[in-house]
Amino acid sequence: xNCYPQxxxxxxxxAYQFGGSEIVTTQRTSGRRKxxxxxxxxxxxxxxxxxxxxxxxxxxxxxDGAAGFDAANNKVAQASLAKKGGTLKxxxxxxxxSWDTTRGYYGFAWNFMRYYSRQLVTNKTAPGKTGAELxxxxxxxxxxxxxxxxxxxxxxxxxxxxxxxxxxxSKDVKxxxxxxxxxxxxxxxxxxxxxxxxxxxxxxxxxxxxxxxxLGLKAISTPDDKTIVFxxxxxxxDFQEMLAMTSASPVRQDKDTRSKYALHPFSSGPYKFxxxxxxxxxxxxxxxxxxxxxxxxxxxxxxxxxxNFFTNANDMDQRLIQGDFDLxxxxxxxxxxxxxxxxxxxxxxxDNPVSGYIRYAAxxxxxxxxxxxxxxxxxxxxxxxxxxxxxxxxxxxGGAIGTNMLPPSVPGAEGQKYDPFGFLKNDxxxxxxxxxxxxxxxxxxxxxxxTIAVRNNKPVEVATAESLQASLKKIGVTADIDQxxxxxxxxIIGSPSNVKKKGYGIIIMGWGxxxxxxxGFGLPLWDSKYILQSGNNNYSLIKxxxxxxxxNSYVKEMDATKKAQIATEINHKVMEGGYYLPFVFEKFINxxxxxxxxVYTTDAYxxxxxxxxxxxxx
Amino acid sequence: xxxxxxxxxxDAAPSAAEEASLAEAGGAQAVQGRSLGRIAWxxxxxxxxxxxxxxVVLVLIVIAILAPAIAHLVGQDPExxxxxxxxxxxxxxxxxxxGISGDHLFGVEPVSGRDVFARIxxxxxxxLLVGFLSAVVAVIIGTVLGILAGFFGGWxxxxxxxxxxxxxxxxxxxxxxxxxxxxxNEMLGLTGTDVxxxxxxxxxxxxxxxxxxxxxxxxxxxxxxxxxxxxxxxxGAGRLYILFKELLPNLVAPIIVYTTMMIPTNxxxxxxxxxxxxxxxxxxxxxxxxxxxxxxxxxSDPMYMVIPGVxxxxxxxxxxxxxxxVRDALDPKGSR
Numbered sequence: 001x002n003c004y005p006q007x008x009x010x011x012x013x014x015a016y017q018f019g020g021s022e023i024v025t026t027q028r029t030s031g032r033r034k035x036x037x038x039x040x041x042x043x044x045x046x047x048x049x050x051x052x053x054x055x056x057x058x059x060x061x062x063x064d065g066a067a068g069f070d071a072a073n074n075k076v077a078q079a080s081l082a083k084k085g086g087t088l089k090x091x092x093x094x095x096x097x098s099w100d101t102t103r104g105y106y107g108f109a110w111n112f113m114r115y116y117s118r119q120l121v122t123n124k125t126a127p128g129k130t131g132a133e134l135x136x137x138x139x140x141x142x143x144x145x146x147x148x149x150x151x152x153x154x155x156x157x158x159x160x161x162x163x164x165x166x167x168x169x170s171k172d173v174k175x176x177x178x179x180x181x182x183x184x185x186x187x188x189x190x191x192x193x194x195x196x197x198x199x200x201x202x203x204x205x206x207x208x209x210x211x212x213x214x215l216g217l218k219a220i221s222t223p224d225d226k227t228i229v230f231x232x233x234x235x236x237x238d239f240q241e242m243l244a245m246t247s248a249s250p251v252r253q254d255k256d257t258r259s260k261y262a263l264h265p266f267s268s269g270p271y272k273f274x275x276x277x278x279x280x281x282x283x284x285x286x287x288x289x290x291x292x293x294x295x296x297x298x299x300x301x302x303x304x305x306x307x308n309f310f311t312n313a314n315d316m317d318q319r320l321i322q323g324d325f326d327l328x329x330x331x332x333x334x335x336x337x338x339x340x341x342x343x344x345x346x347x348x349x350x351d352n353p354v355s356g357y358i359r360y361a362a363x364x365x366x367x368x369x370x371x372x373x374x375x376x377x378x379x380x381x382x383x384x385x386x387x388x389x390x391x392x393x394x395x396x397x398g399g400a401i402g403t404n405m406l407p408p409s410v411p412g413a414e415g416q417k418y419d420p421f422g423f424l425k426n427d428x429x430x431x432x433x434x435x436x437x438x439x440x441x442x443x444x445x446x447x448x449x450x451t452i453a454v455r456n457n458k459p460v461e462v463a464t465a466e467s468l469q470a471s472l473k474k475i476g477v478t479a480d481i482d483q484x485x486x487x488x489x490x491x492i493i494g495s496p497s498n499v500k501k502k503g504y505g506i507i508i509m510g511w512g513x514x515x516x517x518x519x520g521f522g523l524p525l526w527d528s529k530y531i532l533q534s535g536n537n538n539y540s541l542i543k544x545x546x547x548x549x550x551x552n553s554y555v556k557e558m559d560a561t562k563k564a565q566i567a568t569e570i571n572h573k574v575m576e577g578g579y580y581l582p583f584v585f586e587k588f589i590n591x592x593x594x595x596x597x598x599v600y601t602t603d604a605y606x607x608x609x610x611x612x613x614x615x616x617x618x
Numbered sequence: 619x620x621x622x623x624x625x626x627x628x629d630a631a632p633s634a635a636e637e638a639s640l641a642e643a644g645g646a647q648a649v650q651g652r653s654l655g656r657i658a659w660x661x662x663x664x665x666x667x668x669x670x671x672x673x674v675v676l677v678l679i680v681i682a683i684l685a686p687a688i689a690h691l692v693g694q695d696p697e698x699x700x701x702x703x704x705x706x707x708x709x710x711x712x713x714x715x716x717g718i719s720g721d722h723l724f725g726v727e728p729v730s731g732r733d734v735f736a737r738i739x740x741x742x743x744x745x746l747l748v749g750f751l752s753a754v755v756a757v758i759i760g761t762v763l764g765i766l767a768g769f770f771g772g773w774x775x776x777x778x779x780x781x782x783x784x785x786x787x788x789x790x791x792x793x794x795x796x797x798x799x800x801x802x803n804e805m806l807g808l809t810g811t812d813v814x815x816x817x818x819x820x821x822x823x824x825x826x827x828x829x830x831x832x833x834x835x836x837x838x839x840x841x842x843x844x845x846x847x848x849x850x851x852x853x854g855a856g857r858l859y860i861l862f863k864e865l866l867p868n869l870v871a872p873i874i875v876y877t878t879m880m881i882p883t884n885x886x887x888x889x890x891x892x893x894x895x896x897x898x899x900x901x902x903x904x905x906x907x908x909x910x911x912x913x914x915x916x917x918s919d920p921m922y923m924v925i926p927g928v929x930x931x932x933x934x935x936x937x938x939x940x941x942x943x944v945r946d947a948l949d950p951k952g953s954r
Contacts, residue, residue, distance in 0.1 A: 314914075336728075340708045340918040387701050391729055394706035456895060459911065463729050466900045470699050470730075480810045481900050485799065 064594045065617070066348040072592055072599040072609065073351045074128035082597035082615025088302040091325035093313040095279045100262035101249040102179040103188040107512065108331050110246045111605040114298070114612040115284055115305060116267040117249035120154050120173060120228070121240055123604035125297055125613045131602030132409065132516040134244055137297055138168060138268075142240065149235030149558055152243075156226045159294035163267040163287045168250050170228040171213070174220045176251035181205035181217070185258055190514055192242040196232060207258070214253065236555045237563060241515040270300035282307040301598070301615030314338060317591070321346060326593040326616075331608035333588030339397055342591060350589050351599075356409040356606030357512040357586040358402055359392060359461075361468065362539035363579060364507065366500040367450070374442035376578040379506065380421050382435035384471035386428030388583045391463040397589050398460075401428050402582030404575050405525075409516050409603040411560070412567025415585065420575045435475040447476025450505030453493055457486030461508050464583055468506070479506065490535040497533070507539045510586070512606045518567035519554060526574055527551050540579035547573050654871065654948075661947035668943020674936035682742045689736040692723060696740045696903045700731030708918060716921030724925050727908075728915045734922065737903035738929050744892075744904045745933060748818050749885035753877050755823025760830030761866075761873060767831070768838025769861060779835070782828035790825035791890065797821060798896040811902045818891060822884050830876045834869055841865055871948040878941030882934040889930050905930050 067077035096109035101117050104110060114122065122137040124130055136142055139154040146153070160168040180189055181198070182205030194201070197219035206214040215222070221229045232239065242248065255266035264273045271284040284305040292300065307329055310316040317338025319325055328334070333355075334342060342350055361379075369375040385401045392398030403419035406412065416424060422431065439445055454465040462483060469479045482502065484492045492498060493507050513521035524530045528543040547570060554566045574580065588607065592599050597617045602610040662668055681688060689695055703717055704710070709729050711717025716725030716734070724734035767778035798817055805813045841847065842865065850864050891897040892906030900907075905926040912923035 336709055336914040337917055340710065340915075343707060384699075384701075387699050387730075390701040390704055390706065390709070390731075393729075394704075394709055396707050397709070459914070462900065466730065467699060469901060470697055473697075483895070483899070 066346070066594040067592070067599070068348045069350055070352055071348075072127075073353045073601050076127050076598060076600040077592075078597040078599065078617070080597075081617045082299070082301050083617060084301055084303075084615075086302050086595075086616035086618060087304040087306060088614060088616060089325045090305070090307040090327060090329040091316045091320060092307055092309045092329040093311075093316050094330060095309050098188055098262045099265055099276070099282070100186065100189075101176065101246045101251065101265060102186050103262065104246070105188055105190060107605055108329050108608060111331070111608050111611045112307075112329065113246040113249070113265075114269065115271040116265055116269045116273065116287070117246055118160070118168070118268045118295070119244055119246065119248050121244050122297055123244055123602065125299075125602075125610055127600035127602060127610075129409075129603050131600075131604045131610060134240055135297060137295070138173065138250070143230075143243075145558075149237070149556070150232045152230040152232070152239060154228050156228070157294055159291050160268070161289045161291070161294070162252060162255075163272045163289055165289040166252075167225075168252075168268055169225040170222040171215060171225065172250035172252050173228055173248075174215055174217065174222050175206060175253050175256075176249050177220065178203075178206045178209075178215065178217050179251055179256070180247055182207050186261075189247045190242075190245060192245070192514070192520075193248060196234075196236045196239060196242065197230065199233060206253075234555070235558075236519075237558050238515065238517050238519045238555065241517060241520060245515060270295065270298050271305060274304075279309055281309065297612070299598070299613045299615065301613070317342075320591045320593070323593060323595075326596050327591060327609060327614075329611075331588070331590060331605075333393075333397065334591060336393070336397075338591075339393075339589050343396075343589070349592055349594060351592060351601060351609075352396055352587055352589055353601040353607035354399065354408050355512065355586040355588050356407045356516070356603065357510050358405060358407050359399075359464070359510040359583040359586055360402065360405065360508075361452075361464075361581040361583070362507045362509060363581075364496070364499050364504060364539055365541045365579075366496060367503055367505045369442060369444055369448055370450075370505050372442045373578045374438045375444060375448070377421075378435045378438035378442060378444075378475060379472065379477065380578060380581045381431045381438060382472055382475040382477065383468055383581055384428070384430040385423045385583070387467040387471060388464050389428065391467040392460060392584045392586070396587065399584035399587035402584045404571055405522070405580050405582055406518065406567065406571040407513060407521060407606075408585055409606065410513055410518055410521055410567060411516070412518055412564035412571070414568065414571075418568075418571070418575075420572070430471050430474070432474055439475065439477075447478065449478045449480070451480045451482050451503050452506040452508060453482050453484060453499070453502070453504040454508045455486035455489065456483035461510075465508055468508075468581075493539060494535045494537070495533065496531065496536055496541060499539070509539065511537070516603050517563070518570055519551065522570060522574070523551060526570065526579075540577075542574070542577065542579055544573065544577060658871075658944075658947040662943055665943040665946060667939050668946070671936040671939030671941075671943065674932065675940050678742055678746060678933055678936070681739055682746045685739045685743055688739050689733075692721075692735060694722065694733035694736040696732060696736040697901045698732065700726055700733070703731045704729065710915055710919045711922075716919045716925075718921065725921055727911070728919050728922060732901075734908075734925055737908060738905070738925060740903040741905045741908065741926070741929070742933070744815070744898055744902065745885045745888055745930070748815065748822065748888040749881045749937075751819045752822035752826060752884045752887075753880045755819060756826030756830055756880060757873060757877050759823070760827035760876075761834050761869065763827065764831035764834025765838050765861060765865060765869070768835040769842055769857075769865065771839075775835070778831070782831050785825060785828045788825065790821075791887070793825070794818070794821050794887075794891060795894060795896050798891065811898045814896075814898050818888060818897065822887050826880055826884065829880065830873065833872050833876060837869055837872055838865055841868055875941070875945040875948055878937065878944050882937035882941070885930070885934055885937070 071077040096104055096106050098104045099109065101113050104113065118138050120137060120139040121134045121142060124133045124135045134142060138156055138160055140157050143152040143154055156170055162168060177193055179186055180191060180194055181203050185207060203217045209216040219231050250268055252266055263276055267287045270287055270290045272287040274283040274285045276282045286303055313335045314337050316328065317334050320328060321338060321342055363370040363376045365371050389395065389398055389401050400416060401423055403416050403423045408415045439447060452465045452468060454461050465481045469481060472479050493504065511525060524537040526538065526542050526547050528548050531538045531541055550566055550570045550573065554563060557563050557566060595616050596614055598613055598615040599609055601607050703712055703726050705712050711726045711728060713719065718725040722733050722735065724738060726733055763778050767775040798814060801813055801817050808816055847860060847864050850860055888897060889906030892904040893910040895910065897906055898904045908926035909923060916923045
């Protein structure tokens with residue numbers, strides 16, 4: 001359909017006048033009536049444009065070699081077409097929280113950091129579940145584990161270098177890890193290693209370290225430049241997973257600019273920072289000191305990698321569809337507008353992976369009547385799961401109805417096979433009879449009043465809150481929706497005292513694994529030790545000795561099969577407690593340009609494309 | 619809830635200027651014995667556009683008052699979800715034109731499938747309520763302070779005028795956004811949406827009063843020097859008597875004019891606030907909020923944006939035409 005303005009169209013200035021006059025009025029402006037008619041003309045023009053907007057371009061540009069719908073979902077698309085060279089162009093609607101390897105906590109940032117940082121071990125560059133497995137990177141092999149799981153020893157590879165050509169030593173690795181102890185200067189990143197290596201927090205971080213080399217952390221020793229040994233006070237079976245996170249990347253002391261490090265992280269990987277303008281753009285170029293022979297993981301296809309940040313996600317989606325960019329760095333799925341256009345016209349450029357996130361409602365037990373399991377169950381039964389799924393975007397863009405709290409990408413997950421509350425019966429409709437029976441047992445046969453807390457900057461979450469509100473009305477539960485400032489999550493819903501004060505009986509949230517294990521997903525959510533006064537994520541305030549105990553035995557268990565069994569058991573205990581109402585096992589619709597080759601999603605980064613080995617066809 | 623548009627105080631003395639202008643116009647046959655209200659009404663009746671506007675305004679008011687009945691009549695309510703009418707792949711309504719059908723006259727909302735007709739009808743309540751009540755607040759404050767400033771002059775005038783200047787310079791939209799987002803959920807026995815409505819009415823009214831205040835002050839300044847005021851004063855009338863019996867009736871015309879002009883602006887402000895997410899709370903329907911959620915679907919479901927847009931447009935246009943007519947009728951010589 002052709003949509004260029006033809007013939008007489010309303011003067012755009014009329015539209016401008018419309019907006020201007022109507023918002024500023026109250027003064028006696030002359031010719032108000034004339035303006036009203038100008039406005040009428042403007043609206044007529046707008047209507048005409050709206051009617052025309054449905055078409056969009058259909059010039060057949062999409063038939064240019066895109067791999068096909070879901071071609072890169074858990075499998076590799078067009079691996080053989082990847083050539084060396086070219087510029088890989090990312091677009092983003094939001095910059096990373098920090099590009100400092102120690103400080104970033106966004107999943108996409110971790111994924112992207114592999115371009116300019118290397119770790120002792122890292123996730124396999126392979127699609128789907130295999131991607132979640134570990135493979136040696138800077139180290140010659142996976143850890144030599146001794147002393148009953150309390151000592152991990154790695155030997156560094158030959159030929160590994162920084163961007164200035166100097167070799168990467170075990171001391172650089174130790175220093176990079178030590179940085180996460182300096183939370184006062186470098187806040188924001190994951191602190192798993194700190195909790196495992198130094199649970200009593202005796203080390204104060206390298207900046208307050210009085211020793212000459214600032215390498216005073218006792219739990220890590222570096223007998224020589226090629227050897228690094230970790231001494232764990234207590235075993236933790238996911239320890240190598242934690243070392244595979246980019247927050248365990250080496251940092252060289254003389255290049256550590258502390259809080260400014262994010263502006264130019266010193267590269268140990270195949271690419272280095274050329275320029276970075278926060279919130280606007282980022283450009284990586286080849287690190288000429290990096291040698292392919294020293295790196296069994298990274299293929300380093302493109303010559304240059306650019307990231308452009310947009311302020312408007314719709315705008316970005318449109319540019320992706322137009323072919324100006326290759327993929328969204330955020331990897332959280334296209335927004336409704338772009339998604340519809342893409343699904344209708346460019347389906348072969350889309351993948352529909354499971355994200356690893358679970359979207360859910362949590363019930364803080366400090367807010368009455370949610371201290372009573374039957375009242376919690378009443379809400380779980382009363383919710384219309386199909387409606388919640390639709391609010392999340394439907395089965396394709398939103399995800400399958402979530403029936404339990406363990407994401408499908410985590411070992412031990414059963415997916416929809418474990419459905420303790422019978423969500424899938426009646427096509428996902430709520431079970432009003434059971435909900436009412438639970439209400440009776442809770443001593444609130446006529447229902448009760450409560451408040452749903454939801455972030456105001458996530459329209460989809462607000463939609464789920466409205467859906468929940470509507471279905472709870474049917475069982476007599478009146479829920480008021482409180483939309484709080486989404487950038488203040490840690491202080492508002494992360495503060496149990498505030499939650500109690502505000503009476504937030506239902507908190508709408510989402511969570512994805514930091515690393516694909518029940519510990520990397522559920523520990524902060526379900527373990528009583530993780531109830532914090534600020535930045536709390538255990539919103540339901542779960543204090544269950546059985547669950548704590550299961551986590552304790554999980555970290556001691558070294559056998560993968562048994563670990564998965566414990567994960568399953570933890571999930572069951574959480575569901576039986578009625579602490580959560582899961583909405584969906586989230587799915588995304590992500591864009592992949594027709595120029596991309598060797599594309600695949602990986603469980604290591606929650607269904608995102610594996611950035612580090614993306615290639616271009618030309 | 620209607621403003622006394624058609625019968626302003628009957629005993630309002632027509633000013634000499636009024637009489638003279640009428641005589642010049644030569645359209646009137648019997649010059650004597652007609653009240654200002656009557657003259658205005660005669661003029662208004664001749665203004666077809668203004669009358670149309672007035673009728674539309676009346677219809678809107680009736681719709682707002684009878685919203686539940688109207689929604690019930692078509693068998694819909696604004697909060698029931700109809701997910702079965704939503705295309706699971708695109709989240710937009712099944713069928714053409716946003717799912718318009720016999721059951722859903724204006725179609726259904728994307729994602730939730732709530733009936734758009736019922737939400738438009740209910741949304742008119744929010745728009746008109748905020749539009750009218752905040753105008754009332756502005757008129758009350760503006761009239762009282764304007765009259766005081768004009769009548770007493772001196773430091774009272776100086777103080778009030780500076781406050782007005784200050785308020786006029788204030789970025790009111792930003793202020794309202796900031797205020798509404800820190801408002802507690804419960805206040806003065808109100809909860810949720812009621813708190814938001816209350817705050818919006820008060821704040822929009824509060825920032826609107828200087829416009830009326832300035833006009834009233836100016837008018838009072840000129841009126842207080844008139845002979846009839848002098849006469850009343852020399853006969854020993856008190857200040858209050860002069861204020862309320864002599865001055866106020868002569869201020870009615872400009873006040874009415876400004877009220878009718880202010881209502882559509884307030885309606886737009888409410889729509890803007892709801893659009894920005896600080897208006898009424900879900901699930902309460904409001905036109906601005908509908909427009910805001912339509913943005914994501916303007917391409918795939920344009921009707922969902924067109925319908926609330928047209929509703930706002932018609933309402934504001936009707937009020938403006940009507941307000942224009944009222945001004946022409948009450949104050950034909952008014953500087954434009």
